[in-house]
Amino acid sequence: MNSLVLRLIATRVAVSLLTLLIVSAIVFGATELLPGDVAQAVLGQGATPDAVTALRQAMHLDQPAWLRYVSWLHGLLTGNPGLSLVNHLPVAGLIGGRLPNSLVLAAITTAFSVPLALAIGITTAVWRGSLYDRIASTLTVSAVSVPEFLVATLAVLIFAVNLHWLPALSSRSGVHGLFGLVRVYAMPVVTLSFVVIAQMARMTRAALVNTLGSSYVEMALLKGARPWRIVLRHALPNALGPIVNAVALSLSFLLGGVIIVETIFNYPGLAKLMVDAVATRDMPLVQSCAMLFCLAYLLLVMLADLAAILSNPRLRYR
């Protein structure tokens, strides 16, 4: 660690915070575009003008937009993002009940997909040009270009409808033991992993192929080092930074996939909560969920960039 690396890291963290602030302004600004009056929408058409005015005051809608933005931001930071428009429950409580479910799903998917994707990426890079590599590459291109809901519907069709191995819907009530847990999580995890693995394997392969093509690897080959020693001792340590970068970036694809997957399997997670909130136009809930997703996304992208900075030896010994 030297001052240059520290400065790069500090700049990167500052840029992330600034981006998060801009994102919050965009998310809040989207609500301002809402045609009509929120108070009117909440009370319905039969509301008297007095009631609407009273609710407007209670919801601070009579204040200027920037003031409401600041107080909304303050509420987010202090863990009090307001009340849901639909059922008048605190948004924090609604999210708190769903967030652990989504985190468990994401954790299981990560634990399942990262080793598999690294194995595919490294082996295809080592045997590049072989039949195995070409088949794997065509499969991964196809996997990143099909919609998640196609993968999900095919998974339901094969494992639930034809083979009767797994239930078509996920619900965590009445689960007994490890086997029951596997049965519930198998389908969402397989669907989510499919796209993530394809993305990660492609990026890992590209990073390693790049390193394997460099002249010092050719040198190692010429001096007679065994192929696996070249890959493990010479190429991998230098490709580690790009690979960690690829892993973090690919995991950010989870965030898009989880929205579709939680909806199709009726999984009680944060994304399902948000999709339902969009359908009922429950803006405080939509805003808070969107901010949580953007936070997770920015954290992963920042992690990817930090990995790239920290693994660059030219920056370390200057």
Place this chain on the structure above:
Amino acid sequence: MSVPLRATLPPRRFRISVTGAIGLALVVFWLAVTAVGPMLAPYPPGRIVGTDVLGPMTHAFPLGTDYLGRDMLSRILVGGRYTISIAFVATFLACFSACTLALAAAVKGGWVDAVLSRLLDALISIPSLLFGLVVVAALGSSIPILVLTAAVIYMPGAYRTARALAVNVNAMDFVRVAQARGEGAWYVMRAEIMPNMVLPVLTDFGLRFVFVVLLLSGLSFLGLGVQPPDADLGSLVRENLQGLVFGAPAVIMPAAAIASITIGVNLLIDNLPTRRVSRER
């Protein structure tokens, strides 16, 4: 003595691999469907023609019937046109505005470049489906809003690619010559830089088109995209989802149609004789 150079070079041939040819065939097929598909539909897409709902593939209904007994082939021909034309317009808007801004950023440089790049980098850090959800929650869902939302979401990525290309071309000598000649910024952008980045920009266009198709089908699948009575391919999957438990073609076929569009475009651009494109979203 001068050797005619042109005669010594082998004739230029357009070579394309097998997978590239498959991609090209799929793309041509779907373009044809967009152009004339609805005219070939055997039944009106909205009319209930079958006696059984979510029926199997038969001679009368080649792709089965949907959850109300409507002909699936006719509905896919019309839905495919919705999916492709909406995505095409959105991608065109995104790439066109991105190229214009990127050329301006490259030619003007300085604060124009810095402000544009910072702002668009912030937009890029909102996951695409999430951005779509927030906009639909605020504004409701209609086709113009869907087109504009998709265009705004994928503009920053296209800008990033186009700016990198434009900055490279801008550093070339012939651009310096044009500027020394006293040509205006607009002329340099249009006549000097743009023609030299057309092919990579077109490749990028294909890639964005795939992303837009996936985003719009995803939104429609969630019931937040194209609204009934209109239906694109994503809505067709959603409305027939109940047929999944017995494997009805009504739910498999539209999903397969989306996959064949996106895989076709991807195979084609992967096998184009240009350098490899970045797959960053």
